[in-house]
Amino acid sequence: MTELSARLRPDPARSHGIPIAVLAEITHRCPLQCPYCSNPVELERASAELSTEEWLRVLGEIADLGVLQLHFSGGEPLARRDLETLVARAAALDLYTNLITSAVTLTEARLDALAQAGLDHVQISVQSVEDALATRIGGLRGALERKRAAAAWVRARDLPLTLNAVMHRQNLHELPEMIEMALDLGAARLEVANVQYYGWALRNRAALMPTPDQIDTASKVVDAARARLHGRLVIDYVEPDYYAARPKPCMGGWGRQVFNISPSGKVLPCHAAESIAGLRFDSVRDHPLAWIWDHSEAMNRYRGTAWMPEPCRSCAHKHDDWGGCRCQASALLSDAGATDPACAFSPRHAEVFEAALAFSEGSDRYTYRDFSGGTPEPGG
């Protein structure tokens, strides 16, 4: 540990803990155009990204902070040519490294280099079990075959694999096949990730929102699969917020366990925090990371329970859900400090359910990000 980092080491007596994990969004560049993308509507440009040298310094600060897990994410982290260098540095710092990838640009040679660098785990996103639907959702022809090949390479190198299946109205009927695909590909874990409506995804709510019947069926499918596959496949499943009665403890609580670093070095309490108007984010370019974790305005704004309004403040569940999701309160109520409307105790809860019902009857037409002059709806 350097003298500076020793000095910056967090005081164990402070009110919040040491973060467990960091999501390093090393780039917003991405070969896919998924309509459910939760990254901001305005993506950060490649020219603004932290340099290799900056990331190497920041990785040291992350380790000094006491973080255990580092998730390389994006965008598509493989878009950065220095990914192997960053993984090697993180591994040397004893950080557990996870690559969160679409895998469509992965090659065997690149995977060998990443494994050599010390990569611990790979998580591959999947859009559909069927080629045409995968192409329609991700906007890239042949993506599913590339993902299948990449998953096989990962398992051939004995790296643990998680499949991240992003589910919504237009692919939830595939859930049983998705579970079978996870088994076929040798995944140890399947995340059945219902779309969350932040960033770009908010624009596609009408095309993505599931129906209540779909959610009922999905819960039964997951329960049955968990019982049948116990010991073979771990299935993570969280009910979608708009149909839930209890809010999720988003990020395990604001500024409690996890934070994000954006491609240009902004430290965010969650991946969607920039959607909250008026929050100011500090950058690793301007401050040591330990200072930001302890003192930044954004990290402290909804930390703990003192900020909570009623009925959260006197709620028996406040140390379980930590007030739910601030970005959702902001997106739905234009007030990030309001009770998460996913909670049945919110005075606005019924409105959210009604909105979900209305969106679930919307058009299937997607609005894609305009990366290169626009991508027309295939077949549209």
Ligand code: FES
């Ligand atoms: Fe920001 Fe939930 S995504 S607090």
